[in-house]
Amino acid sequence: MSQQLAIVTQGLTKQYKNITAVNNLDLAVPKGTIYGFLGPNGAGKTTTIRMLLGLVKPSKGTLSILGYNLETQRNKIAQKVGAIVETPAFYNYLSAEDNLKVLAYSSNLSLTSNEINKLIDRVGLTGRGKDKVKTYSLGMKQRLGIAATLLSNPEILFLDEPTNGLDPAGTVEMRNLISELGAENRTIFISSHLLNEVEQICSDVVIVKEGEKKLEGKMSSLLAQTKGFAIKANPSIEALSILQQYPNLETKPETDDWLYVKAQADDIPSVISALVSARVRIYQVIERRNSLEELFLELTGQPKQALSHS
């Protein structure tokens, strides 16, 4: 049986005069997944989220949420969706409690003060519910934004840069909260620049650039691909000359002691055997896998200097 889909877009396009913000984007987000939506600045992430929320009308293409057409069946979707788009916006002259009341009423819900306070507690704003939002830091507003998305206990959450403005401890808390929300069988569509965060919490990922999809897949399978091996050997110069005799291997020095060998896992025993036979000492062999950061930079054409050697 095919997996049920929470969000489906087909040929989604948004054109602003001469600029194509989103170009022919096909998405199929399975229900119950934490779906990372990645791309550099200006890739069309926020425009896509705004289109998925009905704030911006697509120039072309179709989109459906939970099987309902967004254009014609909005009333069936509205209460099933919660969202933070870019920086959360609130009525600064109102308290957090009043803001949540306004947003609950706007969802045609009448929540009790107790229910609102529970949400405030859940996002770590205990004791600050009566304070006006104008006294809140960006991080606190982000937390309040999460509380606002949960008012109608939605099936789908759209979170656009949810860790923006949070300190490291707040980021960890937010990550745990998002994982917790995902474990409640919600679909979470999360856009973030923090690739490490996305790598840790998302089950699926799509990378977009200039409004076009560059890669989509399960995080586990994308990151499982072996890129090659790093070998710590001594003397490394001799090791390099031995390995360069294998035409099917691509070998290059990384540091004084380390060599990088682009090879399949099946090639490694013979490589090690050849080095040992030549009296090269082998200290470590490390399998190199794709990191989300490397994949992202490779697909989006960002400078390679940004890559770490880890």
Add this chain to the structure above:
Amino acid sequence: MLTWNLFKAELLKTYKLSINQILMVIMNVMGGFFYLSMILMAKVYGGGYLREAEVMLAFPRSIDLSIMTINHFGVLLAIIYMANNIGSEYGRDTWKMILPRYGSRLSFIATKILVALLAMLTLFVFTIGFWVTLSYLGAIFLHVNPTTQLTPGEKTTTEAFKALTMTALKMSFYGLLTALATTVARSVVGGVIAGMALSLTLATAISVPIQTFVRCMPSVHISNIEMQWTKNTRELEEISQAFGTVVSTQTSLCVVTASILLIIGLAFYIFSKRDIAGN
């Protein structure tokens, strides 16, 4: 679909918005300052000041002053109020938080306009009540009769009611026009400027020497309704000259109603079609 919850959301925002509280304070401070000066002058100097205070403070004549003030400031306040009410949602970028929460965008804008009109009406009813109470208390303080019988030729409470109704009509018309301007401009400042420019342009429409043009102007029809209702023959003559004929109250009412419906329709259409793409 309009729901009570949407009204509650809008009422909560409106009630706690400081500019609305400031408008309420301004209107009442103006009254307070005026009456306090009159009462002090009457108390200190007596004579003519006391007789003048006795005339002005007596109910129902005291209603006139508050209505006169509202007539002067009503349209301006309606423009500022409506522009702020709708424009601030664009300024704060809060539409993105509330619009995805409900099936229809129109419900939000319709509720917003209705609550804004209701809030303006409440502001003016409260102002009249406050000013009348002040004058009543002032009369008691000065030991003069707080009530009086109006003499023939004086404005009656019916006329005061007519004046207030016309002010409410003007405020609604210009308020709605500003609502339309603000949905186009998508900002408070843009809404206020456009609202004022439109109201000034429409106010001068009567002097345009093209009768067909004048006949299409709802502002002139509003004046026509007012002058016919209050039987102001001199002004009526001027309006008839501008129209090129005598236009009945019913016809003018039809034109004004059609204009209001057109304005609302346009505002709804623009609001429902335009992207909320952020600041």
